[in-house]
Every structure is written in C-alpha cells, then in structure tokens.
Amino acid sequence: MNSLIVFESQYGNTERVARAIASGLGESGPVGLVAVDDAPDTLPDDVDLLVIGGPTHAFSLSRPETRASAANDGAPGTGRGVREWLHGLPTPLPVPRVVTFSTRQGHSFVSGSAAKSAAKALRAHDTVARDVEDFFVITKAGPLEDGELERAQEWGRRLGR
Numbered sequence: 001m002n003s004l005i006v007f008e009s010q011y012g013n014t015e016r017v018a019r020a021i022a023s024g025l026g027e028s029g030p031v032g033l034v035a036v037d038d039a040p041d042t043l044p045d046d047v048d049l050l051v052i053g054g055p056t057h058a059f060s061l062s063r064p065e066t067r068a069s070a071a072n073d074g075a076p077g078t079g080r081g082v083r084e085w086l087h088g089l090p091t092p093l094p095v096p097r098v099v100t101f102s103t104r105q106g107h108s109f110v111s112g113s114a115a116k117s118a119a120k121a122l123r124a125h126d127t128v129a130r131d132v133e134d135f136f137v138i139t140k141a142g143p144l145e146d147g148e149l150e151r152a153q154e155w156g157r158r159l160g161r
Contacts, residue, residue: 001029001048001160008036008054008062008082010075013142014103017135018053020149021101024156025051037079041088043095049159050095052118054082056104056134059112061121073141082118092126099131099159101152105140131159 003025009015015035022031029048034040036054043050057066061083071077100122102114119129133155136145 001025002032002046003029003049003051003160004032004034004044004047005051005053006034006036006039006082006085007052008078010055010057010062010067010070010077011141012076013135013137013144014053014055016144016149017101017103017152018051020152021051021053021156021159024153024158025049025160027157028160035078036082036085039085041085043089043093045094047095048097050093050098051101051159052082052086052098052122053101053103054114054118056102056112056114060117061114070140075141082114083121086118086121086125089125091124093122095127097130098122098127099133100129101133101135101155103135103137103144105137107136 007018022033025031062081100115100118115132119132135148
C-alpha cells in the first residue's frame with residue numbers, strides 16, 4: 001500500500017503526530033510525508049491512502065487569520081493551510097481511501113475538531129473520510145498529552161492493515 005500524509009503544523013505537534021502515523025503506516029508500505037506548503041496540487045496516481053491532518057484553530061481547520069494569530073504567539077506556522085489545499089484539489093479525489101486527523105486541546109466536543117472539518121470539506125469533493133481521529137495537546141502550543149505519539153503510531157498501523 002502506498003500512502004501519502006499531508007499535514008499542517010503551527011507549533012510542531014501535528015507534525016510529530018504525522019511522523020508517528022507515518023512510522024506505523026510504514027510497516028505496510030511506502031509512505032510520503034509532506035507539509036501542506038509543499039503538498040502537490042495534483043495527487044499522484046499511485047496513492048492508495050491519503051492521510052490529511054492539521055491543528056484545530058477556532059473549532060475548525062485553520063484560516064489565514066488564525067495562522068496569523070498563532071504566528072503572533074511565536075508559532076513558525078505555514079503559508080497555506082489544509083483548508084486552502086483541499087479547496088484546490090479535483091473532484092472527486094483520485095484516491096481510494098482518505099482519512100483525517102487533527103491535534104486539539106481538550107476532550108470535549110465543544111472544542112471542535114479540524115479532523116471533522118476536513119472530513120466535511122472532503123464531501124465537497126464527493127469523497128468520504130473513512131476514519132477521523134483527534135490527538136490531544138495540553139495547551140495550544142503543546143506539548144502533546146502523554147501517550148499520544150504511541151496512539152498515533154498504532155492508528156497508522158491499523159490504517160495499514
């Protein structure tokens with residue numbers, strides 16, 4: 001199975017989760033890992049699984065304003081976000097399986113989820129996310145809660161089966 005992980009990370013936590021997922025997925029075949037700023041505007045034909053991840057900002061996927069706010073708080077940030085990248089992709093997506101993940105603060109549904117927002121955005125491309133997963137940070141800048149990287153790696157293994 002050939003997988004591609006596209007991630008957005010403001011403080012580095014989502015990137016760490018993406019790398020852990022890649023580690024688990026790598027047990028089942030090749031994995032490409034790319035930051036959203038460098039993500040292809042046309043998906044390769046040989047991708048069997050597309051994994052899309054980003055941080056939860058203001059209950060959803062980041063926007064230019066929320067990324068600017070994170071940058072004001074010291075985050076290195078990104079030029080574009082998953083929201084904008086998804087918007088530019090073709091309909092339907094030429095990938096058999098797509099899943100989404102996010103990092104977010106708090107376990108309450110009230111805090112929102114970029115993963116759920118990305119899954120909703122995929123529906124505009126006549127594509128259904130096969131799985132949606134959230135990973136948790138202690139504060140918006142991190143660190144990740146204990147055990148989250150191990151959980152991400154295991155999720156990657158499950159996705160590869």
